[in-house]
Amino acid sequence: MKIGVVGLGLIGGSMAKAIKMHTEHTVLGMDIIESVVCKARLLEAIDEELTVDTLKDCDIVFLAMYPGDTIAFARKNAAYFKRDGIVLDLCGVKEAVCPILLKIAQENHFIYIGAHPMAGREFSGFSHSMGSLFENASMILVPFHGTRIETVQSVKELCRQIGFGYIQISTPEEHDRMIAFTSQLAHVVSSSYIKSPTALEHIGFSAGSFRDMTRVAKLNETMWTELFLDNPKHLCNEIELLIQHLEEYAEAIRTGNHEKLFQLLKEGRERKAVVDGETAEEK
Amino acid sequence: MKIGVVGLGLIGGSMAKAIKMHTEHTVLGMDIIESVVCKARLLEAIDEELTVDTLKDCDIVFLAMYPGDTIAFARKNAAYFKRDGIVLDLCGVKEAVCPILLKIAQENHFIYIGAHPMAGREFSGFSHSMGSLFENASMILVPFHGTRIETVQSVKELCRQIGFGYIQISTPEEHDRMIAFTSQLAHVVSSSYIKSPTALEHIGFSAGSFRDMTRVAKLNETMWTELFLDNPKHLCNEIELLIQHLEEYAEAIRTGNHEKLFQLLKEGRERKAVVDGETAEEK
Incomplete structure (x- = not known):
């Protein structure tokens, strides 16, 4: 599988590293800071740079930015996500993000699932990211009506593989x-x-x-x-x-x-x- | 040296164990629960039981009880402490305890120094006490006017020996x-x-x-x-x-x-x- 990570900060960087550490998937990464992408490649946290062109190759894309930037990115690049591919945001709030991303997903024929990894550190940025950040942590998934159970199952499986110890299924409000x-x-x-x-x-x-x-x-x-x-x-x-x-x-x-x-x-x-x-x- | 510990709960028990672990001093221990004294002897947290009679043999006595009990014990046994011996309370408050104990000490010719080991656990009692509880913790000492610097120095030295990483000198108010x-x-x-x-x-x-x-x-x-x-x-x-x-x-x-x-x-x-x-x- 090809997995894209947009935003290689603490969470996105850790996600890329964890996938590389625990799976055979190919990881593509994007960041607004060019040197972060270089560093991520050198450290093999990602296999290659993710671009708007290669977005359509990704079976799964994690959006690891702040809420406003996540929404802006999804809006701007709505047409470039793979048809029937899975897109997950990793924002710490869900009511302000999920309904908007769900609508974009429905209009553009990709699958959207909200996600929030319950792990963090009192540091920010790629240089503090760790492949072990999610070990035994809880991953909150927010799937929507109409998502096939097998799709949610495959995301859960990936989460388990990269270290999460608990998968919580929730709603934006909860x-x-x-x-x-x-x-x-x-x-x-x-x-x-x-x-x-x-x-x-x-x-x-x-x-x-x-x-x-x-x-x-x-x-x-x-x-x-x-x-x-x-x-x-x-x-x-x-x-x-x-x-x-x-x-x-x-x-x-x-x-x-x-x-x-x-x-x-x-x-x-x-x-x-x-x-x-x-x-x-x-x- | 003979060191007495009155009250073998989390703090007193840990103090006894730490002294036994790190020094050659003889430790005498007392507790209102008889089985705790037995257990402390069996585990060699103390060398022997501390009694009112043997209190006078102790060069240093730690009072490791709640504030009210500490004051009551000191009042009741004021005459039995060793003349010129050192008595320290280990209470978590000082203004309510120190002036009273200081007065008792002056009237009965022993040396009183307030003390508060900045270490604890979210458990109580001897069974949770640990000889390593004070490793790198801070010990707050509250010495009073007239105490010889050498006396405070010897207490500091003992604290260092049993694991404390920092000795803070303070007043009851501070x-x-x-x-x-x-x-x-x-x-x-x-x-x-x-x-x-x-x-x-x-x-x-x-x-x-x-x-x-x-x-x-x-x-x-x-x-x-x-x-x-x-x-x-x-x-x-x-x-x-x-x-x-x-x-x-x-x-x-x-x-x-x-x-x-x-x-x-x-x-x-x-x-x-x-x-x-x-x-x-x-x-």
Whole structure:
């Protein structure tokens, strides 16, 4: 099979490397930065450069750009994708992307499936990409009505081959609601947490919990600004809910309410155990 | 040297094991649970049981209990500590503990130094204790006026020997202000974060950032309730500051303010770089 990857950043670069590492498929790669394409070829992350002309040769194309660029690319090159070939975007939001790409796909006779690999690093760009990035990670696939089950199956198979440990099938709405909580909120919290002036004095006073809490503050603000603004409703809901919970703890601490604080912490511990699958949900 | 450890939980147990692992000192251990003392002897985490009678033989005693129990123990056994021996508490708060223990020490002619090993696990009790728990961690020491520099030096030396990578010298006030942010706030956030109902559906939709953000929700609510209520002012300040920052992000997202959101995220990334020592503080 010939597989195209458009955008050789952290995710696209890792995707190319993972396919080369784990399969016999031919990988074609494209990037707006010419030196990245050269580097990818030299490192054998790709077999050859992907061009508008060779797009039609690809059985599968991964669009690994920011949401706006992904849509723009698909619009501009709609006619060049292989007829009945499979195109997947790898964007971190789906409601803002999927309906548009689905329409383009239907009008241009290619198959579109949304995808979001749940893996990342607090670094950007091809030079940080790794063929092992997806090892044991979850791949969220968003297939649409009319897609043949065998097509989804073949994509799942490819995902398994390149290391994904879990394949989640979802809808754009569910995806965005879940991601607002599991990923976007974490980045908002981390970025907020680090802003306390106390952070500047942390050396010698900090350990694992501080490190974990602030890790993803090291983010790519261009990408995350776009992702957040493509998912405002769900994300704001989660931020507001978190603030409500934080206020409950603050109130119990401020008023010295031992019983209430104990209860809040106990409920948090129990919820964590349920979330981790350690016990049944408390009644 | 004979070293006593009172309370063989996660921290006290790890302290006993670390001393046995790295030094030739004799370790005496005490716990309110008799079976824990037996287990500690069988595993050679301690050489012998510590009793009120043998307390006077210990050159150094670590008090590894919750703050209230630590104070109660020191009060009750004040007369039994070795004259001019060193007693350290290992509590996670200092303003609520140090002045009281210092007074007891002065009245009973032993030397008191506050201590807080910046290491932990999301598990409690002797069975989770590890001799390697303190490897490369920071030890915060809170010595008081009149303590001989050689005494502090000998404690630092012992800390280095048992694995600590960094020794921080602090005051009760500074300690509690810093810990409110680096550790206590992280536990409040983690416990709050996990309470979104969305958490129950996370499987297949989550990755490292969710895992990191919720790790310490698995906490010992008895201990953390006491620690939080012993440090309400600093902790509430940090929670309120975090809420203010979260609200800024929410407002920018809700109103679709691209420029503002980008700026907030950029500032967070830059602050994180400064905190990690990667660049100089931005002007």
